[in-house]
Amino acid sequence: MTDTMAPPLRRARMWRRFRRRPMPMTGLVLVIGFILLALVGPLVTGDPAAQDYLATLAPPSAAHPMGTDDLGRDAFARIAHGAQVSLQAGVLSTALAMAVGIPIGLVAGFYRRWLDPIVMRLVDVTLAFPFLVFAVGLAAILGPSLRGVVLALGFSQLPAVIRITRGEVLAIREMDYVAAAVADGAGDGHIIFRYVLPNCASPLIVQATVAIPAAIIGEATLSFLGLGVQPPTPSWGVMLTTAQQYLGDAPWLAIWPGVMIALATLGFNLLGDGLRDVLDPRSGP
Amino acid sequence: MILRIDNLVKHYGPVRAVDGLSLEIGEGEVLGLVGESGSGKSTVGKCVLRLTEPTAGTIELNGRDITHLSRRAMRPLRRDVHMVFQDPYSSLNPRFTIERIVGEPLLRHKLADRRETSRRVAEMLEKVGLRQEMRSRFPHELSGGQRQRVGLARALILEPKLVVADEPVSALDVSVQASVLNLITDLQRDMGFSCLFITHDLSVVEFLADRIAVMYLGKLVESGPTKEIFAQPRHPYTQALLSAAPVADPVTQRERRRIVLGGDVPSPVDPPSGCRFHTRCPLAYDECRTVEPALQDPRGSGHPAACHLVTADRVPDAAATR
Numbered sequence: 001m002t003d004t005m006a007p008p009l010r011r012a013r014m015w016r017r018f019r020r021r022p023m024p025m026t027g028l029v030l031v032i033g034f035i036l037l038a039l040v041g042p043l044v045t046g047d048p049a050a051q052d053y054l055a056t057l058a059p060p061s062a063a064h065p066m067g068t069d070d071l072g073r074d075a076f077a078r079i080a081h082g083a084q085v086s087l088q089a090g091v092l093s094t095a096l097a098m099a100v101g102i103p104i105g106l107v108a109g110f111y112r113r114w115l116d117p118i119v120m121r122l123v124d125v126t127l128a129f130p131f132l133v134f135a136v137g138l139a140a141i142l143g144p145s146l147r148g149v150v151l152a153l154g155f156s157q158l159p160a161v162i163r164i165t166r167g168e169v170l171a172i173r174e175m176d177y178v179a180a181a182v183a184d185g186a187g188d189g190h191i192i193f194r195y196v197l198p199n200c201a202s203p204l205i206v207q208a209t210v211a212i213p214a215a216i217i218g219e220a221t222l223s224f225l226g227l228g229v230q231p232p233t234p235s236w237g238v239m240l241t242t243a244q245q246y247l248g249d250a251p252w253l254a255i256w257p258g259v260m261i262a263l264a265t266l267g268f269n270l271l272g273d274g275l276r277d278v279l280d281p282r283s284g285p
Numbered sequence: 286m287i288l289r290i291d292n293l294v295k296h297y298g299p300v301r302a303v304d305g306l307s308l309e310i311g312e313g314e315v316l317g318l319v320g321e322s323g324s325g326k327s328t329v330g331k332c333v334l335r336l337t338e339p340t341a342g343t344i345e346l347n348g349r350d351i352t353h354l355s356r357r358a359m360r361p362l363r364r365d366v367h368m369v370f371q372d373p374y375s376s377l378n379p380r381f382t383i384e385r386i387v388g389e390p391l392l393r394h395k396l397a398d399r400r401e402t403s404r405r406v407a408e409m410l411e412k413v414g415l416r417q418e419m420r421s422r423f424p425h426e427l428s429g430g431q432r433q434r435v436g437l438a439r440a441l442i443l444e445p446k447l448v449v450a451d452e453p454v455s456a457l458d459v460s461v462q463a464s465v466l467n468l469i470t471d472l473q474r475d476m477g478f479s480c481l482f483i484t485h486d487l488s489v490v491e492f493l494a495d496r497i498a499v500m501y502l503g504k505l506v507e508s509g510p511t512k513e514i515f516a517q518p519r520h521p522y523t524q525a526l527l528s529a530a531p532v533a534d535p536v537t538q539r540e541r542r543r544i545v546l547g548g549d550v551p552s553p554v555d556p557p558s559g560c561r562f563h564t565r566c567p568l569a570y571d572e573c574r575t576v577e578p579a580l581q582d583p584r585g586s587g588h589p590a591a592c593h594l595v596t597a598d599r600v601p602d603a604a605a606t607r
């Protein structure tokens with residue numbers, strides 16, 4: 001793999017260009033914070049299901065920095081565990097979409113004469129399918145669960161991944177270096193994996209930074225509607241469902257998960273914008 | 286004959302890029318294929334390497350008909366022919382090091398292991414005048430001229446019998462052009478490969494090509510030994526091309542009559558009837574509009590032209606009408 005990577009020199013230059021700009025750096029900090037919260041948070045906070053009936057709907061305090069919910073459960077512990085669910089939903093669904101969509105996009109773009117029309121019509125059909133109806137159907141079959149959420153979100157991202165990959169492949173296959181590879185005597189497999197795939201990585205990395213926050217919101221939406229993660233497992237969407245009943249008495253219950261969703265999404269989007277600028281060779285020296 | 290093209294036709298949908306072209310290249314011979322953009326000259330090169338599928342006609346490489354060989358059957362023959370591309374920025378895989386790019390042909394044909402490849406790459410880089418520390422560099426770290434040398438090294442590492450060079454210097458600065466041209470000339474003398482040198486600029490091939498073939502709208506209008514083409518061009522189009530190239534001597538340059546062609550190259554979707562050049566030819570008369578002139582060599586001197594006005598004792602002079 002090492003011989004297809006950008007050289008250290010180039011990566012150092014990208015990093016320097018990235019670091020100088022405030023917005024992408026803010027995004028990077030937010031994303032790292034989110035990942036830390038998801039990985040380390042659950043270890044330092046208490047049991048998210050532990051109930052304290054003496055302190056239900058308690059406002060933020062030293063014992064409960066984010067307050068407690070209607071069953072006296074610590075909101076901070078639930079936010080931290082919820083971050084884990086969000087991260088899983090975001091990363092797994094995106095990984096699933098990439099794992100399935102990139103190969104499809106590669107062959108569709110490369111064998112554009114006979115495979116491409118079929119694949120693209122299927123993609124159009126997928127795009128026309130309402131996401132929530134699909135998610136409800138999947139939840140009905142699998143039962144509402146994180147697995148169902150990941151499948152539904154992954155599937156909904158598939159058309160974008162296929163389209164982006166295919167578009168890149170169509171452009172790259174016209175490059176002279178692909179013609180040169182044919183003249184070198186290279187076979188299709190070699191050309192696809194050594195010439196085409198590495199050169200369409202940049203837009204896919206950017207796509208991932210768009211897809212992950214969309215999936216985080218998607219998970220929260222599905223869990224909010226009761227189609228995703230089920231109580232008592234904490235998820236930011238589940239927390240919002242509970243919170244809406246106590247909006248007047250304990251507004252923090254809605255504010256925390258709302259703010260967390262907003263920050264995580266914002267972080268990925270800012271990071272994605274920054275990566276787009278750095279990875280696009282036309283955008284600078 | 287290393288390369289023999291007979292009546293090659295390539296249509297892209299309605300576009301008649303190449304429309305019945307024949308040419309031959311002998312062992313160690315350099316043929317300059319000259320034409321304006323849109324004349325179909327690059328398409329000829331792509332057909333020779335089977336990078337695009339010919340519509341009709343035959344292409345013989347080394348006496349073997351390769352026109353309809355499958356990709357698999359074509360593969361072993363690719364050792365004998367390679368290509369240098371025009372654009373030094375899109376012809377090298379940005380993710381490969383220079384060593385990998387130059388060594389790829391050896392690896393693809395399984396002609397050498399890694400170690401042997403490395404040794405031969407080093408040798409080849411030296412031949413094209415690149416320092417050894419370039420091996421671990423990536424294409425974007427090189428200048429246009431250096432990249433073109435890398436492209437040359439890749440094309441020559443298998444010691445092919447034929448090299449198709451598609452405008453290899455037209456994307457470069459003039460000063461760099463000269464050094465790359467000199468390099469190609471030296472390497473050709475050294476290694477003795479045949480070369481189909483495609484260019485829009487006659488002056489580029491003046492000292493490199495043994496013979497020149499001039500293309501207009503998918504067809505040959507004239508071909509012959511380089512010296513003769515420059516000294517006594519027969520086709521009005523060739524005369525116009527030559528008159529457009531500046532001459533180094535200011536006195537001659539001032540006294541020369543320039544032939545300025547009116548209008549643009551007509552669309553290859555709907556080429557003019559009769560002689561394809563008649564819409565821009567200063568000498569065109571009625572017959573030119575209806576009857577297509579064949580490539581003929583009335584003097585038998587190996588210098589055919591496709592013009593009604595060329596006869597055994599007469600050559601048209603496009604400049605005379607001004």
